[in-house]
Amino acid sequence: xxxxxxxxxxxxxxxxxxxxxxxxxxxxxxxxxxxxxxxxxxxxxxxxxxxxxxxxxxxxxxxxxxxxxxxxxxxxxxxxxxxxxxxxxxxxxxxxxxxxxxxxxxxxxxxxxxxxxxxxxxxxxxxxxxxxxxxxxxxxxxxxxxxxxxxxxxxxxxxxxxxxxxxxxxxxxxxxxxxxxxxxxxxxxxxxxxxxxxxxxxxxxxxxxxxxxxxxxxxxxxxxxxxxxxxxxxxxxxxxxxxxxxxxxxxxxxxxxxxxxxxxxxxxxxxxxxxxxxxxxxxxxxxxxxxxxxxxxxxxxxxxxxxxxxxxxxxxxxxxxxxxxxxxxxxxxxxxxxxxxxxxxxxxxxxxxxxxxxxxxxxxxxxxxxxxxxxxxxxxxxxxxxxxxxxxxxxxxxxxxxxxxxxxxxxxxxxxxxxxxxxxxxxxxxxxxxxxxxxxxxxxxxxxxxxxxxxxxxxxxxxxxxxxxxxxxxxxxxxxxxxxxxxxxxxxxxxxxxxxxxxxxxxxxxxxxxxxxxxxxxxxxxxxxxxxxxxxxxxxxxxxxxxxxxxxxxxxxxxxxxxxxxx
Amino acid sequence: xxxxxxxxxxxxxxxxxxxxxxxxxxxxxxxxxxxxxxxxxxxxxxxxxxxxxxxxxxxx
Numbered sequence: 001x002x003x004x005x006x007x008x009x010x011x012x013x014x015x016x017x018x019x020x021x022x023x024x025x026x027x028x029x030x031x032x033x034x035x036x037x038x039x040x041x042x043x044x045x046x047x048x049x050x051x052x053x054x055x056x057x058x059x060x061x062x063x064x065x066x067x068x069x070x071x072x073x074x075x076x077x078x079x080x081x082x083x084x085x086x087x088x089x090x091x092x093x094x095x096x097x098x099x100x101x102x103x104x105x106x107x108x109x110x111x112x113x114x115x116x117x118x119x120x121x122x123x124x125x126x127x128x129x130x131x132x133x134x135x136x137x138x139x140x141x142x143x144x145x146x147x148x149x150x151x152x153x154x155x156x157x158x159x160x161x162x163x164x165x166x167x168x169x170x171x172x173x174x175x176x177x178x179x180x181x182x183x184x185x186x187x188x189x190x191x192x193x194x195x196x197x198x199x200x201x202x203x204x205x206x207x208x209x210x211x212x213x214x215x216x217x218x219x220x221x222x223x224x225x226x227x228x229x230x231x232x233x234x235x236x237x238x239x240x241x242x243x244x245x246x247x248x249x250x251x252x253x254x255x256x257x258x259x260x261x262x263x264x265x266x267x268x269x270x271x272x273x274x275x276x277x278x279x280x281x282x283x284x285x286x287x288x289x290x291x292x293x294x295x296x297x298x299x300x301x302x303x304x305x306x307x308x309x310x311x312x313x314x315x316x317x318x319x320x321x322x323x324x325x326x327x328x329x330x331x332x333x334x335x336x337x338x339x340x341x342x343x344x345x346x347x348x349x350x351x352x353x354x355x356x357x358x359x360x361x362x363x364x365x366x367x368x369x370x371x372x373x374x375x376x377x378x379x380x381x382x383x384x385x386x387x388x389x390x391x392x393x394x395x396x397x398x399x400x401x402x403x404x405x406x407x408x409x410x411x412x413x414x415x416x417x418x419x420x421x422x423x424x425x426x427x428x429x430x431x432x433x434x435x436x437x438x439x440x441x442x443x444x445x446x447x448x449x450x451x452x453x454x455x456x457x458x459x460x461x462x463x464x465x466x467x468x469x470x471x472x473x474x475x476x477x478x479x480x481x482x483x484x485x486x487x488x489x490x491x492x493x494x495x496x497x498x499x500x501x502x503x504x505x506x507x508x509x510x511x512x513x514x515x516x517x518x519x520x521x522x523x524x525x526x527x528x529x530x531x532x533x534x535x536x537x538x539x540x541x542x543x544x545x546x547x548x549x550x551x552x553x554x555x556x557x558x559x560x561x562x563x564x565x566x567x
Numbered sequence: 568x569x570x571x572x573x574x575x576x577x578x579x580x581x582x583x584x585x586x587x588x589x590x591x592x593x594x595x596x597x598x599x600x601x602x603x604x605x606x607x608x609x610x611x612x613x614x615x616x617x618x619x620x621x622x623x624x625x626x627x
Contacts, residue, residue: 308625487593493600501580501607
């Protein structure tokens with residue numbers, strides 16, 4: 001009987017606490033991030049919550065808490081004034097901080113996953129090139145991290161996100177509050193941010209730091225795309241300069257227009273085109289920018305010696321380690337769970353619970369992309385090609401990146417399936433028609449499918465997502481053509497025009513200058529010997545015996561060494 | 568030729584953006600945006616790539 005009474009008391013106490021916490025959470029929800037100033041405005045906020053029962057520390061000390069019933073209770077709420085005791089304002093503040101803490105941790109962990117994608121890119125690209133260039137390719141992938149981060153810290157982040165505030169999920173990031181805006185035909189056009197250079201001054205802020213880390217690893221992904229397409233012939237010095245420019249200006253500029261409050265994101269508010277340009281996690285911002293920059297540089301570099309015969313027919317130059325390639329693809333697929341679901345910038349509030357749907361969409365599109373590519377190659381060439389199956393997986397993931405937050409699972413499968421076919425067609429097109437040599441297929445995987453991802457938002461967005469009731473300042477949910485909003489498709493097309501026009505041109509012109517000043521391509525002698533010793537000073541596999549044919553595709557490629565040396 | 572190619576690429580972008588001001592009808596804006604993309608692609612894959620293909624290493 002005594003036990004039953006004790007249990008009932010306990011239940012009543014729990015109900016009381018639950019009611020109090022629900023009330024506090026409601027207050028915090030209404031006020032957004034509960035700041036102390038706002039908490040003071042709560043009626044009775046200074047009411048002392050002395051009547052709330054709490055577990056006794058002596059009991060826990062004696063018995064422990066194996067059932068987790070007494071750990072994480074009202075005792076753990078931070079009290080502002082110990083003399084006054086626990087108040088309602090304390091509970092409300094704690095609720096607000098918990099929401100932001102959940103979002104910080106989620107965003108940071110997602111960022112760490114994206115950072116690990118660098119390892120995946122390094123393995124995929126190195127596996128797809130010849131052993132004699134492995135050190136050079138690995139070191140390009142390694143150094144995009146350092147070079148890109150530095151450039152992004154100096155000015156890239158400020159240009160991209162300097163006017164992005166407020167971002168409610170990260171507590172507002174209010175110091176990032178200035179966008180350079182010009183007026184064109186009576187409409188405001190946000191061009192670039194101006195706060196956050198070197199992360200100094202007011203941007204020395206916890207929310208800004210979380211945002212910086214997450215955005216930085218995205219930028220890093222963009223820079224690493226280029227290294228694959230330009231592998232086996234790109235001067236290391238030219239690569240370094242080109243990477244710094246990409247991280248400091250090209251990527252941040254488009255990132256601002258799409259994510260930092262710039263003009264593309266405002267196409268909805270200013271011109272009534274749906275919700276403006278929508279790119280949930282960066283099919284356009286990250287992958288298309290990287291893929292198009294890769295195309296601009298690869299075009300200028302020209303094909304590797306031996307890639308094409310005199311009659312223009314392409315030769316296959318196989319990579320040296322398929323295990324690297326497929327392991328890298330798995331690492332990338334794993335990292336993508338940070339890339340897409342992490343782009344909610346939170347797991348609590350403003351519709352962030354949609355992270356489950358985003359993760360499933362990511363998974364489905366990757367799988368269908370891989371399957372479609374495998375099937376295409378099997379039917380067309382008679383064998384299930386491993387590297388193209390890997391590229392199909394990546395293509396599906398790239399394509400779902402922009403729409404992942406706005407579409408249902410069926411659409412994700414269709415998007416992934418189309419991406420898997422597109423990547424195969426793209427590789428064939430660049431190889432045989434355009435004759436732009438791309439050792440890893442990055443232009444097809446990231447460029448072509450990045451654009452497809454952007455377009456698919458305008459087609460498949462189902463109008464069921466709700467991230468705080470609006471997107472890009474337009475109320476309601478993002479809805480594509482198939483669900484009734486043709487304006488969204490137009491906004492996406494203008495985004496694509498900006499990518500293939502503005503961003504490609506910017507990348508091309510800058511790398512043209514690099515070619516004039518530094519020189520983009522290594523000499524034919526260096527290329528035939530392999531870039532590891534001449535460029536890097538060390539072989540990747542010094543204890544391995546390389547076959548004579550590894551030292552130059554000249555014999556199989558039909559281009560004489562003498563002719564190549566003239567280049 | 569490289570400069571002409573770059574200008575053509577930029578012109579495609581300008582056309583797509585100009586469509587925003589030329590008409591308030593979504594269908595017209597959509598078509599103009601598609602035309603702009605086409606012009607840019609012609610500039611990059613047609614003119615610029617054509618220039619580099621003419622001087623390709625395997626043609627020497």
